[in-house]
Amino acid sequence: MIPGGTENARLVVQFGIPSIRWRRLVTIVRTAVFAFALSFGASTLAAQFPAAVIPPDSLARLDSAARRDSIRLSGGELQDWRLADSLTAVATGEVVRADEDSVSFQNGSPAPYTGSGVPMFAIAGVGALLAGVALIRR
């Protein structure tokens, strides 16, 4: 028995067993982190990790006018269409080499950069949390 100490303090010193107070703190932090992670919501997580989870369909929220106008033609019905996408317009104008980061459209612009670093931050955050919890629990 350590003079002036408690049974928990003795266990920590002798066997490296965390005190009850310390365990409670870890439990509180872990619960708070878990609750925070849950608060993101399934749809947000799905949107952030498209490699693993697919967002649910949202057809129900479409207005009736949009549904009425929605059609899906077969390939045969498209034969009469002039397949004049933007690629075929090259010959009609002067092409300018533009940067991907350009924020103004020019004839010949590449598709704008649509990447986002936020998912990587989320993954890094979850990874750091898991690693931290693993270190604490060891």
Add this chain to the structure above:
Amino acid sequence: MRRFLGLLLCGAGAALLLAVGFDYARAAYARKHAAEVWKQESSGSLASHWPDSLKKGDPAGRITIPAVGLDEVVIEGVDPADLDIAPGHFPGSALPGEAGNAIISAHRDRQFHALQHVVLGDTVITQSRAGRVTWIVVSRRIVERGTPALFATKDPTLTLTTCWPIRYVGPAPDRLLITAKLAGSGDRPASARSSLSVR
């Protein structure tokens, strides 16, 4: 020491998640605000309420692809800050329904996630100061990032772009381009004159 390191990692992880959460909360608020502004502007006659020129971040229109459940308000600008909020209209390109190529871009892990399911013949409906226009998807291409792929057109054309592959962790190497032409041989369908409604 090990526990201190663990706590440090937990703190860093929580801080990162807080930053991500803040980013999404901010984007959700801005998106809601843009939708409200759009609703106000489109509630009356488009011609009388629409500003002559769009500023960065202004609602530029609305895009709906019923076949894949996509329904979003489009804002002006394709900066990362703009795209975090909503699909962006490429400044300098035509507005949907006007003569020329109207280009709309968005993140593959946000609003344009469903673009992977769009096929030739699908209907796209846009609303802007040019009115309510129905389009038919006529082209679906994948190009390398940085490749000159967007060109001016004489006819009204709608081009949607996002990163490709959709399911790719990290900076995507390619871009998905979906091109649509006006439905009904260039004429707007009768439904194009129906009243606007915003969810």
